[in-house]
Amino acid sequence: MKILTVNFLTCAVKACKTSPLSFPLHFRDAELEQSDIGYNPSFLRNILPRVDWEALKVTATELGFTTVPSEKPNLDPAPSNTDLPAPETAMETSEPDVADEKVMRDLHTLLLETEVREGKMVCGNCGHEYKIKEGIANFLLPSHLGR
Amino acid sequence: MSRPEDTLPPDLFYNDAESRKYTTSSRIQSIQVEMTHRALSLLGLTSPSLILDIGCGSGLSGEILSSVAPPLGGPHIWIGMDISASMLDIALQRDVEGDLLLADIGQGVPFRAGTFDAAISISAIQWLCNAESSDTSPQGRLARFFNGLYASLRRGGRAVCQFYPKNEMQKSMVSAAAIKAGFGAGLLEDGAGTKNVKVYLVLSVGGGAIEGVVEGMEGVDVEERMGRKGDGRKRGEEVGKKGRKQWILSKKEQMERKGKIVKRDSKFTGRKRRVQF
Numbered sequence: 001m002k003i004l005t006v007n008f009l010t011c012a013v014k015a016c017k018t019s020p021l022s023f024p025l026h027f028r029d030a031e032l033e034q035s036d037i038g039y040n041p042s043f044l045r046n047i048l049p050r051v052d053w054e055a056l057k058v059t060a061t062e063l064g065f066t067t068v069p070s071e072k073p074n075l076d077p078a079p080s081n082t083d084l085p086a087p088e089t090a091m092e093t094s095e096p097d098v099a100d101e102k103v104m105r106d107l108h109t110l111l112l113e114t115e116v117r118e119g120k121m122v123c124g125n126c127g128h129e130y131k132i133k134e135g136i137a138n139f140l141l142p143s144h145l146g147r
Numbered sequence: 148m149s150r151p152e153d154t155l156p157p158d159l160f161y162n163d164a165e166s167r168k169y170t171t172s173s174r175i176q177s178i179q180v181e182m183t184h185r186a187l188s189l190l191g192l193t194s195p196s197l198i199l200d201i202g203c204g205s206g207l208s209g210e211i212l213s214s215v216a217p218p219l220g221g222p223h224i225w226i227g228m229d230i231s232a233s234m235l236d237i238a239l240q241r242d243v244e245g246d247l248l249l250a251d252i253g254q255g256v257p258f259r260a261g262t263f264d265a266a267i268s269i270s271a272i273q274w275l276c277n278a279e280s281s282d283t284s285p286q287g288r289l290a291r292f293f294n295g296l297y298a299s300l301r302r303g304g305r306a307v308c309q310f311y312p313k314n315e316m317q318k319s320m321v322s323a324a325a326i327k328a329g330f331g332a333g334l335l336e337d338g339a340g341t342k343n344v345k346v347y348l349v350l351s352v353g354g355g356a357i358e359g360v361v362e363g364m365e366g367v368d369v370e371e372r373m374g375r376k377g378d379g380r381k382r383g384e385e386v387g388k389k390g391r392k393q394w395i396l397s398k399k400e401q402m403e404r405k406g407k408i409v410k411r412d413s414k415f416t417g418r419k420r421r422v423q424f
């Protein structure tokens with residue numbers, strides 16, 4: 001399971017929906033794996049505004065990453081791909097900002113290529129444990145919690 | 148031929164043997180691929196997006212999302228939910244790129260508000276119409292699913308759910324549950340009247356812009372309701388066994404009587420549509 005996914009998952013128990021303690025879920029005994037996914041800067045620009053940076057820092061710390069910046073990086077707005085630029089300007093805009101490029105590569109590695117293979121996630125509100133096996137988190141609730 | 152939905156709950160029906168049989172059938176593969184492309188075109192995504200694949204199974208639908216080329220707005224990143232561990236196991240063996248959750252969509256959609264740009268579901272949600280046990284009802288499960296889906300999509304987001312309703316009543320029950328959750332909804336039928344009919348429930352989040360949303364999905368019947376739940380409109384009215392066109396018009400009339408704005412009748416209203424490709 002990607003770190004990106006963890007940044008959007010909440011406890012599935014209905015009573016936890018309104019509790020700020022139910023997000024992010026907290027890791028126990030996590031085993032990580034690095035995977036290889038195509039670098040996709042336009043996806044990153046699209047998703048970054050929705051990433052909860054405070055939650056990402058909590059997750060990163062629990063998983064042993066200490067180099068996440070304290071503030072969410074500010075990326076240039078996504079180049080619009082509906083109105084295609086004229087050839088000359090296309091040359092300019094396709095030249096990536098070097099600092100941005102580095103930030104984007106780091107984000108790509110952390111959010112998309114770092115995966116939790118085994119372990120569990122625990123809700124800070126109700127204590128429910130979601131087991132992760134072979135990268136798949138089990139969100140099936142016992143029927144008394146699932147209604 | 149009996150419907151699998153009427154024989155067993157989905158996690159038992161899709162056991163190891165059935166999941167393998169399903170995934171390796173070239174006939175099934177090609178049908179699922181074609182329907183996924185159809186659903187994608189109805190989503191109309193123009194840039195790489197975060198997509199929920201509902202009832203993702205072994206990933207036949209999801210892997211199409213990963214393979215959309217940049218000029219066509221991809222590739223997308225997807226997260227799949229499925230109730231069958233055997234199906235997900237095959238997805239692992241096939242090394243799909245999306246993340247997988249073992250989860251029952253009838254229990255909700257466990258993501259924070261506004262997570263996804265879009266959602267897709269191919270041949271799955273009819274399973275919600277068969278409640279597995281005495282403490283759950285199809286209506287309750289449909290409501291938890293659509294409420295959760297609605298919340299998990301960002302404003303302006305769309306969902307396309309291809310499903311196999313058993314009959315007109317199931318079709319209406321599913322559409323009504325989506326509308327009740329707040330979605331603007333339309334039904335599109337490819338090959339209507341044939342035995343290969345494919346039903347797509349096209350859903351949009353966010354009021355007002357339904358005219359814009361419907362652009363590019365000509366032929367979709369618009370059964371829009373404006374505003375979210377709690378806007379005072381009576382919910383859960385009967386959408387029983389009437390003909391589809393009649394139902395759409397009568398819903399419009401109801402809304403007009405209550406002073407809500409509805410999309411004006413278009414020549415597409417209630418018209419069925421054939422396969423485009």
Ligand SMILES: C[S@@+](CC[C@H](N)C(=O)[O-])C[C@H]1O[C@@H](n2cnc3c(N)ncnc32)[C@H](O)[C@@H]1O
Pocket residue numbers: 157158161179201202203204205206207208228229230231234250251252253268269270271274275
């Ligand atoms: C016909 S398969 C389709 C799989 C995939 N979308 C495809 O196109 O190949 C239907 C899938 O829906 C899943 N399903 C049925 N009921 C479900 C539920 N309540 N929650 C999650 N998944 C469910 C089944 O386990 C099965 O994998």
Ligand SMILES: [Zn+2]
Pocket residue numbers: 011012013016022123124125126127128
């Ligand atoms: Zn909880």
